[in-house]
Amino acid sequence: MxxxxxxxxxxxxxxxxxxxxxxxxxxxxxxxxxxxxxxxxxxxxxxxxxxxxxxxxxxxxxxxxxxxxxxxxxxxxxxxxxxxxxxxxxxxxxxxxxxxxxxxxxxxxxxxxxxxxxxxxxxxxxxxxxxxxxxxxxxxxxxxxxxxxxxxxxxxxxxxxxxxxxxxxxxxxxxxxxxxxxxxxxxxxxxxxxxATPAARLMARGMERPLLLEEVEALQTTSVLVVDACRHVVRNAGTVVSLARRPVLFALARALAEAWPGDVPRGTLVARAFRAKHADESHRARLRVEVGRLRATLRTLAGVSATKRGFVLVPRHAGEIVVLARPVEEPHAAVLAFLADGESWSSSALALALGASQRTVQRALDALAAADKVQSFGRGRARRWMTPPVPGFTTTLLLPAPLPGD
The missing domain is CATH 1.25.40.10 (Tetratricopeptide repeat domain)
Incomplete structure (x- = not known):
């Protein structure tokens, strides 16, 4: 040489x-x-x-x-x-x-x-x-x-x-x-x-505050009942119930946890779980079925009791119920989380990282581009998507990886 x-x-x-x-x-x-x-x-x-x-x-x-x-x-x-x-x-x-x-x-x-x-x-x-x-x-x-x-x-x-x-x-x-x-x-x-950047939001008793990653870690060792909207699980003292593949049940669990210790009206639960603007008899019947399924799924962690106007979540062993939410919540937050690293991504790479279909990811990218939140360059297979890093939150909790005990 x-x-x-x-x-x-x-x-x-x-x-x-x-x-x-x-x-x-x-x-x-x-x-x-x-x-x-x-x-x-x-x-x-x-x-x-x-x-x-x-x-x-x-x-x-x-x-x-x-x-x-x-x-x-x-x-x-x-x-x-x-x-x-x-x-x-x-x-x-x-x-x-x-x-x-x-x-x-x-x-x-x-x-x-x-x-x-x-x-x-x-x-x-x-x-x-x-x-x-x-x-x-x-x-x-x-x-x-x-x-x-x-x-x-x-x-x-x-x-x-x-x-x-x-x-x-x-x-x-x-x-x-x-x-x-x-x-x-x-x-x-x-x-x-x-x-040193907020990794999640803690929602409890009508109030919320940002949490650092070490505070999220500490939360996992406490005796509170956590409805985790980052991972779509409900956990307490080492017991974890995953609702990642049951979005309706998780929507009900989160709505009930956000209102705890109060109850949630049936109409509000219908709107949160079924995205219906007006509740009719069929929605109320379906709500009763889904609440029964949620009650059976969470039986080791909490009960779901009926009230005059709706339902309330009742913890079995915990003295407190909190919701762990993403720092930024919008329909395509997971896609934005990956793009927030400042690198350029192809839609196929995003689909692989998110475990979703490429068509689903492409629809999300088109929606974000229409809102001027992402930008693309190149054409065809060379097309790449990127966005400037979003200040104020970290992407760690949005990445598709299990927590200990999941």
Whole structure:
């Protein structure tokens, strides 16, 4: 490898893409193409970066398997940054195996971290933790150790383990400072801000207040009955009843919890559960059926008693009932939560992350675009959606991941 290629590689490792381009911008040999691609990725031109890396992979000879594998890993990272979650994971796994077989442990570990970060984005925490357990960051350079700690923090936040997350972010900050890469330091600072940003709203006795992530974690250990509108579950003292697939029952449970210790008129329950403006006899009959189902579903946690004008929720073991609600509530809040990371997403990637159909996500995006809350660029399969980060709330509780005990 000649001196210019070596100098360009060192500049990229230090987070200086312009310095790297100054050395290899006019060269078209395979190593220069690869370095130019990585430099363009660091500068934000992901389309050009992907094209350069593919050209580099083709230019490397059949005996340069390691170089081709590194190009695949770099392209996978571009796919992750551009939220192309449908990028073939098998290609990344094959590249990682090649790198490990040839003793390139650092780049092999980087490939593994990319795989873990993808799993984290789509809410597959168990798989992410399993892969992460096989990685020991001790021998890795500071930049890779920062990536490790950011993944640990991300999993801990979604598991509501704030102390673990805080410790991981402290280690990430130290590693990023030693790496000396401004972009990495900014990523750590952005992750740390989540712990200081309201993650939910607590609604009780007609009042509400914002909760930080650590306060949400503490709430899970109290004896109060929590109707969790972030996860669509009802929980108390370790007992969890999921209503995620029973929206009518959850709407009734939430309406009753918001009014506790008072009751809720039948007409209000009909409007909340069935979205009917005027209650007729058929609605009242259906309400009686659904209340009976709710009573049977929550029998270990609470009862539902009839009053003269409606129904009231009666906790069996708790002395208090609260509602844990999302920081921002609107019909398409989950889509906005993913777009709030400031990255550009395709509708297919959003559908994969949300566990919804692509058509459902597309309708939500069209509605948000009509309200000027999101914007798109590109056409066809290259179309991407994004929005400026929404200040004042974090997306952690909107991501599709289970809480402990779910």
């Amino acid at each position: 000649d001196s210019l290629i070596t100098a360009a590689a060192r500049a990229l490792a230090a987070g200086d893409p312009l310095g790297a381009l100054n050395r290899v911008a006019l060269r078209d040999d395979a190593p220069a193409l690869a370095l130019r691609g990585i430099a363009m990725a660091q500068l934000g031109d992901l389309v050009r970066a992907k094209a350069l890396l593919r050209s580099a992979a083709r230019a490397f000879g059949p005996r340069e398997a390691v170089a081709r594998a590194r190009c695949v890993v770099a392209e996978a990272e571009i796919a992750l940054v551009s939220r192309d979650l449908t990028w073939p994971a098998k290609a990344l796994d094959a590249a990682r195996a090649t790198l490990e077989a040839h003793g390139d442990r650092v780049n092999a570990a980087h490939a593994r971290y990319l795989e873990v970060r993808r799993l984290l984005l789509i809410g597959r925490l168990d798989q992410a933790e399993h892969l992460l357990a096989d990685l020991d960051p001790t021998p890795f350079p500071p930049a890779l150790r920062t990536a490790h700690e950011l993944v640990v923090a991300g999993i801990a936040m979604r598991r509501l383990r704030t102390e673990t997350a805080r410790a991981a972010l402290t280690r990430a900050e130290d590693a990023a400072r030693r790496a000396g890469i401004p972009g990495l330091t900014a990523e750590v600072e952005s992750a740390a801000r989540i712990l």
